[in-house]
Amino acid sequence: MRSITRFITTSDIVRIALGWSAFGALLLATPLLSPPVPAPLLITALVSIVAVILVCAFGVVRQAEALARRLGDPYGSLVLTLSIVLIEVVLISAVMLGPGEHATIARDSVMAVSMIILNLVIGLALLLGGIRHRGLAHNRTGTSAYLAMLVVLIALAFGLPALIGQDGAYTTAQAIPVVIVTLALYGFFLFRQMGAQADDFTEIDERLTLRAITSTEPDAAAPGIRDVLREHRTEILTRLGLLVVTVIPIVLLSHDMAALLDDGLARLGAPTALAGVLIAAIVFLPESITAIRAALGGEVQRVINLCHGALVSTVGLTIPAVLIIGMPTGQAVILAETLPDLMLLTVTLLLSISTFAAKRVTAMHGAVHLALFAIYTIVLFS
Template identity: 45%
Template sequence: MPVTILRLACAWATVVAFLLFGDALLGRLGEPVMAALVFAWLLGVIIWAAFGVVHEAEVLAGRLGEPYGTLILTLSIVIIEVALISAVMLGAKGAPTLGRDTMFAVLMIVLNGVVGIGLLVGGLRHFAQSYNMKGASSYLAVIIPLTVIPLVLPNFTTSTAEGTLTVLQSVSFSVFTLALYGAFLVLQTGRHRSFFVEPTREQAPPVRSAPHGRAPDPDEIEIVEDDGHEDPGGSTWSHVLLLLATILPIVILAKSLAVVLDFGIARLGAPVALGGILIAMVVFTPECIAALRAISANQLQRAINLCLGAAASTLGLTVPAVLAIGLFTGQEVVLGLSGANMIILAMTLLLSTLTFTGTRTTMLEGAVHLSVFFVFLVLVFSP
């Protein structure tokens, strides 16, 4: 609890400081040392607060069970992401591809980077890991249309310039996206909740590592019960309030961080897509660490709920938000990916489908996903 209080005090003190002196601090970004200090200050506070969001969400996860726990975490993180994107779009008014770049970066980070590292770590520690195939398949069934329609289809429509949508298309796609994601949430927390919990021994018995690389015998099967975190006590509602109190300063500080990011990228002449990648990394780093911890504890289903849930939530909430900002402000919003990125996206979706259509995962799938992630990073700096 002392750490939680210190974290909240630091976050809200930073909010007060930028509300009172923000204009003066941001007005000195032309000074390299001052710009670096302001960036480090904001970035450190936001990431530390984001870890607080993860902590409170994990406490609620332990009390409410799956899939509510990971759902609370992913929705909290995506709210922060949408706030950052909105702050940049409303502040710079010249970032037509920011929403697209951020969503694509999130997909690459969670579906290739985190999944790749996680499956490698899980394979080393547990040989092969089991999960609930129905849950993973349900995620992918939602992620594929939520990805292809906003990020690929705009390149092939003829009513507007390549990569953009008409007003009718923007409104229709936003409604469709929200409706599909809403229906998924209803089913995930309702009649299909069992799809998103750890599989039973009969469904897919987990396998632990065997000595000398030998495939384990049935007698060596072991279930890992460790939930990965301790409950600090207190009422559930108190942790809900702490979660909201930790999210709010991140949302408020998002605008200031957006100004620094926009200035830094322009000054350094860095690739435009780097802004979206930085936002994705800042926002999703704590959640990615939570997913890797779950995999290390042999809780692959929780990690899948975090990774695939992050992808679905990002698409389901960011697309309508970005299109709404474009419609209300008159800004051009470019959603269609480049040709090379469409190929990387198609490969990612295909590999994810192959990876999560069995009952267990191994290190091989992790190595393949990680290689695609490295290709994505190379293309950012060398299109």
């Protein structure tokens, strides 16, 4: 017990208590927060929820960075990514299994996440990191693997249903092979990323690379992931538990505030799709903060592992989950995107491939991604 408490601080306990208390208070206040909510109460509730989420987010970032230092990449980034994405997938699945029609929830959620991660978060990270470090070298083999996965998964998710589906949805005969291919491809990707190709997702240190080329002395073998897990098992399990327990209230609060956001945006005359974008931004807030901090520290491969890895996991898990739920329940799962959104997704993928084809990414690359996100917001309001 004493060894566990070494890794738990008072601030960790306060953040966890605050997050779960806020979620409990929100459940108790549900009758008061049923639309239409008085404007002062609506503003107070939204500000309070966002404040709690921000406090909890920094706790998640703290644990994620500690795990990343202990485990190294890609394992450290993968822990944070899968923790958030799996909870998100479970919540989307729960919404589909609940009352009401939710035919486009997966499409709208993943579209918002795609634009936020590939353009807003990566754009900010590259802009700020590029300004501080002038240029950042990344591991092009691993980055290429992420982008190859995204091209195929996004095409299967949003492009193909528009061409061969019925009213934008796969038929059962089409959905079964799509689920099998998606899960098999994602599983193989994780297997290679955590195994034989783990080195393709690690940071590039140009000085160490040059030294390795010019030196004839053998390098000391770095400890493998199994050795690290065995030696630091208590710390890793404790921090992983703290991360999960802190991140769950963030996701629960962000989804519970959906009705409040819909109510507020409707009064302002804003598009309803904007609520999905704001919720997606809040859900992935811990990952976004971690990515920007990594970029400022010159760790661009960690930015890529967090951002591209999160989107690969989101598409690779969400789409099969909703299709599997849709088949036995008879629910329509509309995945085909509109033409403007398909164009934006295509341009985003082409821009990402162009950006990370360079040996070094710069602030200019980040600025272009941010410009594309600005265009996305224009389309949202059109």
